[in-house]
Amino acid sequence: MRTADVVIVGGGPAGLAAAALIHEKGIREILLLEREKTLGGVLRQCIHDGFGLTRFQEAMSGPEYAKKFIEKVQKLGIPYLTNASVICIEPSREDGQKAAPEDDIPASARICDKTGASGHIPEKQLENSNASRYKIVTYVSPSGLEKVRTRVLILAMGCRERSRGALAIPGERPPGVFTAGVAQSYMNLYNHMPGKEVIILGSGDIGMIMARRLTLEGASVKAVFELLPYPSGLPRNMEQCLNDYGIPLYLNTTVTDIHGKDRLRGVTVSEVDENQKPIPGTEREYSCDTLILSVGLIPENELTIDAGVRMDDRTCGPLVSEYLETSIPGIFAAGNVLHVHDVVDFVSEEAELMAESAALYLAEGGLPRGKIKVEPGNGVSQLVPQLVTGTRDFEISLRVTSPKKNLTLTVSQGGKVIASRKIKKAIPAEMARIPVSAGSLSGEEALIVSAEEGARV
Amino acid sequence: MSLKERTYTCIVCPNSCEITVKIRDGSVSEVSGASCPRGEDYARQEILAPVRNIATTVLVRGGSIPLCSVRLSRPIPRERIFDAISAIHEVSLDAPVRAGTVLIQDLLGLGVDVLLTRDVPALEGPFQKNE
Numbered sequence: 001m002r003t004a005d006v007v008i009v010g011g012g013p014a015g016l017a018a019a020a021l022i023h024e025k026g027i028r029e030i031l032l033l034e035r036e037k038t039l040g041g042v043l044r045q046c047i048h049d050g051f052g053l054t055r056f057q058e059a060m061s062g063p064e065y066a067k068k069f070i071e072k073v074q075k076l077g078i079p080y081l082t083n084a085s086v087i088c089i090e091p092s093r094e095d096g097q098k099a100a101p102e103d104d105i106p107a108s109a110r111i112c113d114k115t116g117a118s119g120h121i122p123e124k125q126l127e128n129s130n131a132s133r134y135k136i137v138t139y140v141s142p143s144g145l146e147k148v149r150t151r152v153l154i155l156a157m158g159c160r161e162r163s164r165g166a167l168a169i170p171g172e173r174p175p176g177v178f179t180a181g182v183a184q185s186y187m188n189l190y191n192h193m194p195g196k197e198v199i200i201l202g203s204g205d206i207g208m209i210m211a212r213r214l215t216l217e218g219a220s221v222k223a224v225f226e227l228l229p230y231p232s233g234l235p236r237n238m239e240q241c242l243n244d245y246g247i248p249l250y251l252n253t254t255v256t257d258i259h260g261k262d263r264l265r266g267v268t269v270s271e272v273d274e275n276q277k278p279i280p281g282t283e284r285e286y287s288c289d290t291l292i293l294s295v296g297l298i299p300e301n302e303l304t305i306d307a308g309v310r311m312d313d314r315t316c317g318p319l320v321s322e323y324l325e326t327s328i329p330g331i332f333a334a335g336n337v338l339h340v341h342d343v344v345d346f347v348s349e350e351a352e353l354m355a356e357s358a359a360l361y362l363a364e365g366g367l368p369r370g371k372i373k374v375e376p377g378n379g380v381s382q383l384v385p386q387l388v389t390g391t392r393d394f395e396i397s398l399r400v401t402s403p404k405k406n407l408t409l410t411v412s413q414g415g416k417v418i419a420s421r422k423i424k425k426a427i428p429a430e431m432a433r434i435p436v437s438a439g440s441l442s443g444e445e446a447l448i449v450s451a452e453e454g455a456r457v
Numbered sequence: 458m459s460l461k462e463r464t465y466t467c468i469v470c471p472n473s474c475e476i477t478v479k480i481r482d483g484s485v486s487e488v489s490g491a492s493c494p495r496g497e498d499y500a501r502q503e504i505l506a507p508v509r510n511i512a513t514t515v516l517v518r519g520g521s522i523p524l525c526s527v528r529l530s531r532p533i534p535r536e537r538i539f540d541a542i543s544a545i546h547e548v549s550l551d552a553p554v555r556a557g558t559v560l561i562q563d564l565l566g567l568g569v570d571v572l573l574t575r576d577v578p579a580l581e582g583p584f585q586k587n588e
Contacts, residue, residue, distance in 0.1 A: 050470075063526055063575035067576075187514075216513060217542075239465075239473075
């Protein structure tokens, strides 16, 4: 069996940044596996500009941002395979036998359902007892079914789009309904125009970017409808993708029926009440041949779940420590597979932080295990990391439950505030961050992270 | 004396700052809310004449994919966006092409170049499909 020190699953921004940094740390036995024909992940189809402002102080397109990392990986001679789809990850004991199941959480508890808001952090602490030294990665490539045994496994699979099926929109099932990312790949990689008269459901960033893209290529984008009382994407995209082109955004409104047989010919939209239930009598009809869905992204964790890694129902990603190590020692995660990001620069940064931890794991033969829970308090919907060791300073990345102004982020332990940060505004579309110093922690009581308007410091 | 106030959502970076500009007697008297100098420049420019960068694609013959993405070297006046798109669409290329290549110099006399933003290698064999 082929062996490696580090196997990276996914050749998008997280996998590429991790590969380069792992190599920088002197580790040479690396294998990066990418299922697409070329490296770059979703950046390949994100041709708009605005990438790299934080990291490179210049605005570039997605392909250009990806190219910087792809060229680095190629220049360093890091081994990678494209057209290689990982189908199974399994921890195995040192003797090569399959390890016992990592925990006894029923599969149902790990199934991610974002609509059910309650989170799930297992009571049982992470332990090193069941540590498996090696992981076996099975992948399919043009040369067949292959296996590689590795000491460190890096999860960098990114995320996928929520689809019509997940929304359960009633109505007929004609062609002409696309997720925003699929429409984006059709237009930007395959030269296919999805349609001429377009309605967009969901105000996620990709949906708004596609509203502009479709308009520039000659389509008529009639409106964007958002179920929530606030936009799901960044304000800058509302400004430059919708307002610039006079495309209206209707909040508290959703698509409640889809019409058409051989091709989509229209949709019914309805206003919704505060419980997001359609209000009878508010129906409006729109004719269109294309419906674009931009209704959320879901970390792609089927491999993670099958490997027995513990999951967080809030982020839909694995539970990790501040080393970005999962519940299985030696398996790490970063980027959109861990939690959905809004800015790629932070994905690269997070992947590098994770790669440093992975190098440390290899050098030390293991890392401290997270014992102290980090839990969302008032105003916080999700956060990473969820279990910390308290052995080094770290940063908590979080999302707020609703738009807030002049707010204070606080981290408290046992009623005592151990870190706080005032920020001018926060919206669910934007990840907020708060640094915590390891020295401020005492004992193993859970940390509670809150975001409150005008709160005490 | 006239005093006007306008608020802009900055598009320079994902922070999306809300920037308020006070205009006294036709000239900018105060800019507030920007968390960086680029934001302040953006708001001042937005009052004079909004500018935007745009991205589109051009056809590529014989490449691994049938098109190549492009963007502008600098933003152009917002009202010229559709003229710019039409001018760019008149051009097509033969693979292979390289990212960074200038496709059109001084687009429509606007003083900006159109740049290719990705490589498109030539199609290698008859069975190679799009990426």
